[in-house]
Amino acid sequence: MNEHNKTSHPPKQKPSWNNLPTKAARIPEKFLPEVLQYARIRDCSGSGFEVVINLLNTLTQDELQQIKVAIDSLVLDDHKPAYTANRTSTRDDDNLGEIQLSDTEKAAYTASFGFVPSKYQLNIVNWITQSTGNACCNAVAGAGKSSSLLLIAKTLEQLGVSPYEIKVCVFGKENSKDLIKKFGSGWQSSISTLHSTGWSLVKQELGIRGGHKIKISSKKYKDIAVSFGLIRGRNSRNSLLTSNKIVKQTDVFFKLLDLLRLCNLNPTVRNLQNLCEHHNLEGLIKPKEAVYYLDKCLQVGEQQAANKICFDFTDQLWLPVKWRLSNSGWLKPYKFVLVDECQDLNAVQLELVCMLAGKSGRILAVGDPKQAIMGFAGADCDSYAAIMARIQALELPLSICYRCPTEHIALVKKLFPDIAIEPSPTAQSGTIHQIKKEEIMDYVQDLDMILSRKTAPLVSLCLKLIANKKKAQIKGRSIGDNLRKELEAIENDIYFSWDEFNLSLDTYFESKCATYKGSDNEEQLTENLKDKIDAIREIYRATPHAKNVKDLELEIDNIFSDENAPITLSTCHRAKGLEAQRIFIYEPQHMPMEWRGQKSWQHGQEMNLLYVALTRSKSELFIVGECKWYKPECTQQSDDEQEG
Numbered sequence: 074m075n076e077h078n079k080t081s082h083p084p085k086q087k088p089s090w091n092n093l094p095t096k097a098a099r100i101p102e103k104f105l106p107e108v109l110q111y112a113r114i115r116d117c118s119g120s121g122f123e124v125v126i127n128l129l130n131t132l133t134q135d136e137l138q139q140i141k142v143a144i145d146s147l148v149l150d151d152h153k154p155a156y157t158a159n160r161t162s163t164r165d166d167d168n169l170g171e172i173q174l175s176d177t178e179k180a181a182y183t184a185s186f187g188f189v190p191s192k193y194q195l196n197i198v199n200w201i202t203q204s205t206g207n208a209c210c211n212a213v214a215g216a217g218k219s220s221s222l223l224l225i226a227k228t229l230e231q232l233g234v235s236p237y238e239i240k241v242c243v244f245g246k247e248n249s250k251d252l253i254k255k256f257g258s259g260w261q262s263s264i265s266t267l268h269s270t271g272w273s274l275v276k277q278e279l280g281i282r283g284g285h286k287i288k289i290s291s292k293k294y295k296d297i298a299v300s301f302g303l304i305r306g307r308n309s310r311n312s313l314l315t316s317n318k319i320v321k322q323t324d325v326f327f328k329l330l331d332l333l334r335l336c337n338l339n340p341t342v343r344n345l346q347n348l349c350e351h352h353n354l355e356g357l358i359k360p361k362e363a364v365y366y367l368d369k370c371l372q373v374g375e376q377q378a379a380n381k382i383c384f385d386f387t388d389q390l391w392l393p394v395k396w397r398l399s400n401s402g403w404l405k406p407y408k409f410v411l412v413d414e415c416q417d418l419n420a421v422q423l424e425l426v427c428m429l430a431g432k433s434g435r436i437l438a439v440g441d442p443k444q445a446i447m448g449f450a451g452a453d454c455d456s457y458a459a460i461m462a463r464i465q466a467l468e469l470p471l472s473i474c475y476r477c478p479t480e481h482i483a484l485v486k487k488l489f490p491d492i493a494i495e496p497s498p499t500a501q502s503g504t505i506h507q508i509k510k511e512e513i514m515d516y517v518q519d520l521d522m523i524l525s526r527k528t529a530p531l532v533s534l535c536l537k538l539i540a541n542k543k544k545a546q547i548k549g550r551s552i553g554d555n556l557r558k559e560l561e562a563i564e565n566d567i568y569f570s571w572d573e574f575n576l577s578l579d580t581y582f583e584s585k586c587a588t589y590k591g592s593d594n595e596e597q598l599t600e601n602l603k604d605k606i607d608a609i610r611e612i613y614r615a616t617p618h619a620k621n622v623k624d625l626e627l628e629i630d631n632i633f634s635d636e637n638a639p640i641t642l643s644t645c646h647r648a649k650g651l652e653a654q655r656i657f658i659y660e661p662q663h664m665p666m667e668w669r670g671q672k673s674w675q676h677g678q679e680m681n682l683l684y685v686a687l688t689r690s691k692s693e694l695f696i697v698g699e700c701k702w703y704k705p706e707c708t709q710q711s712d713d714e715q716e717g
């Protein structure tokens with residue numbers, strides 16, 4: 074029973090930080106206080122000009138001089154930046170083009186991108202402007218991969234290539250929104266995730282326009298399965314999948330429906346067995362029958378899509394490839410396809426990229442194999458190598474981490490000796506602090522980012538921060554949507570009672586865990602479920618006014634967001650590609666996550682997640698709690714001495 078029932082709901086939490094910099098972390102640290110002040114004044118409708126002038130007043134003559142050059146280079150020549158796109162390189166000893174930039178060019182680059190490109194980055198620009206074919210960049214975290222894509226896209230535009238002829242494929246909706254802001258509205262249709270690109274192609278193929286009402290449902294294939302009597306539904310008590318012992322539990326059937334599409338595979342016994350083996354999926358008893366029903370569901374799913382009735386998220390990626398839209402006649406290949414985070418492409422995404430470029434377009438894909446973390450969602454664990462081979466790419470080097478301070482890189486190198494990550498020569502030393510979990514409230518401030526391997530700790534921390542009047546949100550509406558789905562299932566459980574909410578959670582947890590019993594990956598599934606149930610329990614605890622499940626759902630909507638909040642909490646998966654001055658690694662003992670029956674590729678991806686988390690910070694790293702992989706220097710020294 075919820076002890077603190079109140080009658081009214083608190084107003085929906087609305088962000089009041091309209092003008093806070095969205096990628097604030099990319100601003101030089103020195104200017105952070107001024108930028109924040111500027112954002113706040115803008116929020117109160119103050120004059121931006123005044124703030125800029127105040128800021129300029131604080132700078133030295135040298136700094137003002139640099140800014141003057143940068144501004145001159147921007148306002149001259151019809152507002153075109155004064156860096157030169159088309160340069161010939163002279164070869165130096167290490168076979169890299171050494172391109173000399175004038176001071177004006179350096180200033181113009183700084184004004185446009187916030188940095189002067191390295192010789193590696195200029196070499197990539199050189200390759201795109203003067204060579205042919207495809208290329209890949211395999212580089213460590215923070216080496217400027219995403220920044221290079223921006224550099225290239227802008228250079229191509231400067232050379233007269235229209236943004237409409239360039240496709241920039243990014244990871245995650247937030248990244249695409251962020252890039253569009255940086256590139257300008259003219260790039261709106263050029264920058265997108267592969268998901269939304271696939272969806273646009275499907276819509277175009279089917280002539281779906283804005284006015285059309287199209288159903289997008291994550292339950293689409295469940296509804297189809299109900300219609301075949303494969304699982305129970307409102308009007309059908311049949312559950313052929315389990316009564317005919319095709320599968321032990323129905324989850325595996327739906328996971329296979331997703332994976333077959335994401336991995337671009339036909340339903341065959343061999344493919345099902347391989348997927349089950351690779352993903353540790355348990356409970357497939359009769360593969361032949363499963364193939365038959367999977368095929369039937371996919372056929373109906375495809376038909377529903379062709380008739381514009383219903384789609385699910387995976388359809389949006391799968392159908393353009395399944396329908397071979399590259400042969401459609403109307404799909405004009407892009408001249409350039411730039412792909413970020415290519416180490417996490419799944420097979421169907423890779424096909425989509427190739428389709429976008431067609432026979433004539435050129436592909437540049439950037440990625441870091443050590444940051445491959447999406448294997449669980451069907452990404453090819455060796456995606457970087459797969460894309461290199463598929464597009465016959467030339468490999469262009471990009472080394473040196475521009476993001477992380479030397480101390481953080483030293484820790485990364487100690488933990489991952491095989492990763493050749495080096496700090497930039499101008500990197501600051503940075504700091505690493507280890508603090509206690511209960512101390513975090515005293516440390517966290519605006520613009521910080523808090524990372525955790527699991528969702529539940531973020532939920533409880535986020536609620537605490539909000540209770541302490543700090544503006545915090547958890548990145549990723551889709552994580553919230555997953556919690557809502559679980560909550561829906563809990564509410565539909567026959568033993569559910571709102572008055573005994575916590576007990577209902579326990580009962581649901583136990584009965585779902587019972588279905589995992591005996592599977593190789595029992596521990597992993599149980600851990601995942603526990604994380605979700607704990608998160609829901611936290612939300613219930615912190616929402617004493619809640620009168621029903623709907624109220625809890627509202628709270629979920631409040632705390633999970635795709636927008637940037639002053640304090641961002643994020644799972645390590647979501648933090649890919651992001652950065653902040655100060656990063657907190659919360660509950661570090663859960664990294665790398667380990668479970669009984671873990672496959673070696675899964676362990677590899679858990680280690681990659683730790684690497685991702687440790688390479689997000691630009692100046693300070695806080696380790697919140699104890700863990701096996703970090704001991705403060707003094708302890709480390711005394712341990713070493715003892716060993717010696």
Ligand SMILES: Nc1ncnc2c1ncn2[C@@H]1O[C@H](COP(=O)(O)OP(=O)(O)OP(=O)(O)O)[C@@H](O)[C@H]1O
Nearest residue numbers: 188189190191214215216217218219220475476650
């Ligand atoms: N040549 C450069 N000189 C100085 N700073 C740079 C340079 N190139 C990029 N940066 C800065 O380095 C940081 C990391 O860049 P970016 O995000 O492009 O790296 P990345 O390789 O994409 O990282 P990740 O592996 O996390 O995706 C950013 O703050 C960016 O502005």
Ligand SMILES: [Mg+2]
Nearest residue numbers: 218219220650
């Ligand atoms: Mg990046």
